[in-house]
Amino acid sequence: xxxxxxxxPVINKLSAGMPGKFGMKTHISPVTHIDQxxxxxxxxxxxxxxxxxxxxxxxxxxxxxxxxxxxxxxxVQFAWSYKTNYLNAVCSVFHQEGAWAEVVxxxxxxxxxxxGVEGKHIIFNGPDKSRDxxxxxxxxxxxxxxxxxxxxYTLTELAGESENKPKVAIRVNMDTGVYPVWDRFGFNxxxxxxxxxxxxxxxxxxxxxxxLHAHIGTYMLSASAYGIAASKLAELAAQLEKKFGHVAGxxxxxxxxxxxxxxxxxYYSGSDTAPGFDEYAxxxxxxxxxxxxxxxxxxxxILETGRALVDDAGYLLGTVIANKRLSDGRRATIxxxxxxxxxxxxxxxxxxxxxxxVSEHTEETTxxxxxxxxxxxxxxxxxxxxxxxxxRVVISRVGAYNLTQWMQFITLRPKVVMIDPEGxxxxxxxxxxxxxxxxxxKLPGHLKQFRL
Amino acid sequence: MILPVTVNFYENxxxxxxxRMNKLNITVAVTGLNNIDSPGPxxxxxxxxRESDFFxxxxxxxxxxxLEPGIYMPGIADKVYMIPYPSDxxxxxxxxxxxxxxxxxxxxxxxxxxxxxxxFMKSDKRLGEMGIKTFLPELAQYEExxxxxxxxxxxxxxxxVPGNFELFSHSDIQKIPSGFxxxxxxxxxxxxxxxxxxxxxxxFFYNKIAAxxxxxxxxxxxxxxxxxxxxxxxxxxGNTIGAVPMRKQYITDKGKAWGGVTLDDKNMLExxxxxxxxxxxxxxxxxxxxxxxxxxxxxxxxxxRIPAWVYLAVGAGQNLPEALVRLALGLDVEPxxxxxxxxxxxxxxxxxxxxxxxxxxxxxKREN
Amino acid sequence: MRLKKNIALSETGFVFDPxxxxxxxxxxxxxxxxxxxxxxxxxxxxxNELLENYEIDKASLDKYYFDFVSTLQYYQLIxxxxxxxxxx
Numbered sequence: 001x002x003x004x005x006x007x008x009p010v011i012n013k014l015s016a017g018m019p020g021k022f023g024m025k026t027h028i029s030p031v032t033h034i035d036q037x038x039x040x041x042x043x044x045x046x047x048x049x050x051x052x053x054x055x056x057x058x059x060x061x062x063x064x065x066x067x068x069x070x071x072x073x074x075x076v077q078f079a080w081s082y083k084t085n086y087l088n089a090v091c092s093v094f095h096q097e098g099a100w101a102e103v104v105x106x107x108x109x110x111x112x113x114x115x116g117v118e119g120k121h122i123i124f125n126g127p128d129k130s131r132d133x134x135x136x137x138x139x140x141x142x143x144x145x146x147x148x149x150x151x152x153y154t155l156t157e158l159a160g161e162s163e164n165k166p167k168v169a170i171r172v173n174m175d176t177g178v179y180p181v182w183d184r185f186g187f188n189x190x191x192x193x194x195x196x197x198x199x200x201x202x203x204x205x206x207x208x209x210x211x212l213h214a215h216i217g218t219y220m221l222s223a224s225a226y227g228i229a230a231s232k233l234a235e236l237a238a239q240l241e242k243k244f245g246h247v248a249g250x251x252x253x254x255x256x257x258x259x260x261x262x263x264x265x266x267y268y269s270g271s272d273t274a275p276g277f278d279e280y281a282x283x284x285x286x287x288x289x290x291x292x293x294x295x296x297x298x299x300x301x302i303l304e305t306g307r308a309l310v311d312d313a314g315y316l317l318g319t320v321i322a323n324k325r326l327s328d329g330r331r332a333t334i335x336x337x338x339x340x341x342x343x344x345x346x347x348x349x350x351x352x353x354x355x356x357x358v359s360e361h362t363e364e365t366t367x368x369x370x371x372x373x374x375x376x377x378x379x380x381x382x383x384x385x386x387x388x389x390x391x392r393v394v395i396s397r398v399g400a401y402n403l404t405q406w407m408q409f410i411t412l413r414p415k416v417v418m419i420d421p422e423g424x425x426x427x428x429x430x431x432x433x434x435x436x437x438x439x440x441x442k443l444p445g446h447l448k449q450f451r452l
Numbered sequence: 453m454i455l456p457v458t459v460n461f462y463e464n465x466x467x468x469x470x471x472r473m474n475k476l477n478i479t480v481a482v483t484g485l486n487n488i489d490s491p492g493p494x495x496x497x498x499x500x501x502r503e504s505d506f507f508x509x510x511x512x513x514x515x516x517x518x519l520e521p522g523i524y525m526p527g528i529a530d531k532v533y534m535i536p537y538p539s540d541x542x543x544x545x546x547x548x549x550x551x552x553x554x555x556x557x558x559x560x561x562x563x564x565x566x567x568x569x570x571x572f573m574k575s576d577k578r579l580g581e582m583g584i585k586t587f588l589p590e591l592a593q594y595e596e597x598x599x600x601x602x603x604x605x606x607x608x609x610x611x612x613v614p615g616n617f618e619l620f621s622h623s624d625i626q627k628i629p630s631g632f633x634x635x636x637x638x639x640x641x642x643x644x645x646x647x648x649x650x651x652x653x654x655x656f657f658y659n660k661i662a663a664x665x666x667x668x669x670x671x672x673x674x675x676x677x678x679x680x681x682x683x684x685x686x687x688x689x690g691n692t693i694g695a696v697p698m699r700k701q702y703i704t705d706k707g708k709a710w711g712g713v714t715l716d717d718k719n720m721l722e723x724x725x726x727x728x729x730x731x732x733x734x735x736x737x738x739x740x741x742x743x744x745x746x747x748x749x750x751x752x753x754x755x756x757r758i759p760a761w762v763y764l765a766v767g768a769g770q771n772l773p774e775a776l777v778r779l780a781l782g783l784d785v786e787p788x789x790x791x792x793x794x795x796x797x798x799x800x801x802x803x804x805x806x807x808x809x810x811x812x813x814x815x816x817k818r819e820n
Numbered sequence: 821m822r823l824k825k826n827i828a829l830s831e832t833g834f835v836f837d838p839x840x841x842x843x844x845x846x847x848x849x850x851x852x853x854x855x856x857x858x859x860x861x862x863x864x865x866x867x868n869e870l871l872e873n874y875e876i877d878k879a880s881l882d883k884y885y886f887d888f889v890s891t892l893q894y895y896q897l898i899x900x901x902x903x904x905x906x907x908x
Contacts, residue, residue: 006876009850009888011835013895014518014815014843180620267567267641267666269541272574325887329894361847386847388884808843812834816845 007359008323008388028362028385031353031394034315035419039355039392042417042425048319048392049337051416053399053428055093057313059421062097065309068277072285075300079123081255082108084306084400085314089418089428091115094309102255102304106133113140123252123304125171125213127151127185134158138166145169145213145252147186152197152207159206169211169252170197174232176216176225185215189232198236202244209246212236215254215304219263223275227283229253234291237299252302253284259311261348261397270348277308307400314399316342317355320391321370331365333384335393338369338376340409342395343402345378352378355392358385367393371410408432456714456792458769475508479556480777481584483514484564484760485522485529490706491799493564495522496763498529500773503766507777512556518814524806531556534818538571545571546578558584560780562758562773566642567665569594569756587688587780589735589756596731597754599639599670605754609730611723612750614673614742621667625654628671637672637752640665645707647674675752677744679703680715682724683758683765685772687779688734694772694788695724696765701796709761709799714768716793723749736762736776761797768795823857823892824899837897844895849874853888857898863889 032039035054043050062078069076079102080094086108091101092115101112104126112122119140127147129137131154137144138158146152146168155166171186172194187194201209212233216225230253237248257280262270288301318337326332339345352367362383369376378395387393406413416429480501484492494513501509513522513529516537523532533552536544552558561584563572572579573588588594597605599616606613614637617628628636628651638657639645642665646657654671661669684695697720700709724739736758742750758773765772768791778785814820828836833846835854846854849870856866863885871881892898 003875004873006870006874006881007847007849008884009853010847011850011854011888011891011895011897012845014845265662265666267539268570269539272542272571323887325891325894329891359847388880808828808836811843812830812832812836815843816830816832816834 050317052315053418065277068281081306176228178225211250213252223279223283227287230284230287238292247297250300255304257308310399316395338371340407343405351396456794478559479510481512481561485520487521491760493760497773500766504774532820538568585780617671618668639670675742677742682739686728686733690729694770711798713796764797768792
């Protein structure tokens with residue numbers, strides 16, 4: 001007789017409370033495949049934990065965003081936000097789709113150049129650009145978004161040393177009805193500082209003003225705030241037209257579009273509340289079209305959205321190390337993927353699914369990572385099917401920021417693979433080895449020997 | 453002895469529906485069966501529908517927790533199903549409703565919790581495809597009347613409202629403008645309201661509310677006066693189908709009415725009609741109003757659903773749940789023109805006896 | 821080591837403990853084990869039967885079984901008067 005599949009025996013105490021933390025036990029369906037490639041095969045071949053990126057999703061998200069904006073506005077250009085995920089494979093997918101590069105440091109700038117992005121297709125943002133960085137950017141005709149007056153003066157100096165007239169935009173911060181206002185970056189709109197900066201650039205004549213930029217925040221759940229940002233930038237462009245007869249070639253509304261992750265502290269699921277590309281596009285395009293800018297001078301619209309393009313294309317696969325019962329009877333599940341590689345678990349209530357078929361029965365558990373640190377909590381309150389040691393879990397929507405903010409801490413960082421649209425799996429970043437880390441270290445001679 | 457008096461607010465008098473011989477058979481699904489000390493409106497809505505002269509209803513109760521009294525009360529729900537919490541997302545809910553609908557053929561669904569309305573409004577189209585009708589506010593109406601947006605609402609529709617300030621983080625407590633003087637109200641996005649006498653208390657309530665209902669937490673000016681309420685129904689075209697004002701006579705420690713009496717107050721009705729006409733409100737609503745000593749009316753909250761005390765309105769002559777179901781079904785509804793003033797309700801508790809087997813069914817089979 | 825006598829158990833996996841008023845739910849294998857315990861089977865007998873019928877190795881089964889039984893103890897569903905369990 002064939003043996004029956006085994007599930008760990010479970011007993012759950014029924015809570016007889018009124019509306020509490022856990023609702024009806026919803027059936028959590030397993031995620032056994034990513035783009036038709038088995039989770040079991042992936043971890044079998046590449047180990048666990050493992051980051052998996054879906055090229056198909058990256059391209060689909062991009063074309064979805066592109067369609068949303070291009071159907072509403074005539075001139076649209078995307079620039080891939082390197083800091084969101086600067087793995088070469090990911091950047092290259094977006095560059096193949098036509099996105100420029102948006103970088104915020106000399107390191108990211110060099111990475112884009114090394115990948116083959118032409119200088120004129122690189123937008124250089126951020127408060128930290130060294131004199132050397134700026135010089136390089138000026139020589140390459142890159143688009144430099146000025147963050148503060150000190151940078152403006154450095155650029156003015158450099159303009160005298162280079163054959164190229166620096167191509168610049170200013171970053172504008174503003175009140176869009178969403179708080180906190182990110183007023184530490186760029187020049188303020190409401191107090192007139194932005195208009196002042198534009199006047200100085202136009203009067204001095206050393207810099208070529210090619211655009212206007214704003215980046216109003218991150219994980220913005222309100223599409224209308226972008227409408228306000230776009231109309232304020234458009235108003236500046238209209239004033240430039242009027243006073244100097246100068247046409248700002250582009251308006252860059254930055255990024256910050258939300259993905260479908262659920263923020264901690266939010267009551268509803270992120271998949272229900274996050275606006276789609278269409279809503280953002282509608283707000284922004286309407287603001288530009290209805291602005292005072294002359295129809296013949298309608299600027300190029302640049303978007304630097306990162307998270308919304310890459311988040312749901314990324315998965316983190318992990319394996320159950322152990323099940324425990326805590327002193328108060330609560331269940332604990334320990335997996336091999338910790339907060340050191342899943343930074344976003346600090347602000348998202350990530351979706352965690354089992355990686356193999358499961359029964360209907362669920363239990364309440366807390367999912368911990370493997371670190372010897374009390375803060376290593378992947379999901380505080382999860383209602384999970386019964387998992388046993390060796391079972392796989394799939395954490396969804398992890399493509400943004402984790403692969404740039406992850407830490408090498410206690411353990412080595414794992415492999416990253418990308419599944420191409422034909423279903424072939426490519427290793428795009430190898431796991432670290434002891435050698436990777438020790439090769440950077442220098443041990444002073446007098447410390448080389450010890451006896452215990 | 454004083455008897456309740458019927459007052460008419462329109463020239464054309466009494467339009468009470470006459471008793472019908474052939475009632476229409478329909479199936480209505482209702483949430484909010486938590487008839488506890490802070491009751492949901494489900495049970496009173498069901499009572500109202502059961503008393504309809506127009507419909508013969510089969511009631512499908514939808515419950516979140518296995519101890520909601522409405523699950524077990526005789527004569528309330530014909531059948532009860534457990535459904536997932538709104539925070540689990542639209543997909544989980546629709547999947548469950550599809551299952552329920554495949555067995556029950558629901559005609560109309562009446563959600564009764566603030567926290568679930570958003571989810572149901574988002575699902576309106578899919579529900580329609582399943583053949584389930586609702587009569588809910590538009591998403592824009594719903595958003596506009598949010599506690600956090602009350603100042604803007606007041607300005608837009610020229611309604612007096614207390615000043616409010618949103619807290620998105622603990623440190624925002626220090627940023628409350630100096631114009632706000634204690635005592636202040638501290639309110640949750642969906643439920644819960646506390647009076648704070650100082651910043652320490654605000655901090656305490658902030659934590660309590662944020663943990664339960666998320667952010668923002670709303671600080672509202674405390675307006676001195678008497679709290680009065682109106683239950684009303686808008687047809688979505690700007691017409692007020694019905695409206696009954698009430699004064700709470702006794703309020704529990706949870707801030708809920710334990711007794712109330714219908715009022716004769718033309719100003720309150722006028723304010724209600726103006727709000728419904730200008731917002732083109734669609735569906736049931738409850739206005740929470742403070743009437744000051746100088747008879748000024750401050751709108752403090754609009755609840756975008758039927759309140760738990762709706763049965764008082766039914767008793768006073770306006771079966772608003774029945775009218776809502778008629779609107780949902782696309783039937784013509786004549787506005788109510790009168791109600792009885794001096795009709796009272798007094799809540800009471802009652803120990804219902806059930807066998808553990810019933811609890812077992814709800815807990816394990818998720819239906820009863 | 822046995823299940824408390826007056827524990828009510830249904831075929832749906834619903835458990836009612838009249839001593840404490842607590843209710844519980846069991847998954848299928850949990851229910852099977854509790855039923856066997858109620859019929860006064862020994863740990864060894866239960867383990868052998870499960871091993872025969874299910875796709876599981878002995879070491880893992882032992883681990884899950886004793887974890888489960890200690891949860892039953894934690895919830896006071898096991899008659900503890902006979903002293904501590906004899907571990908295999």
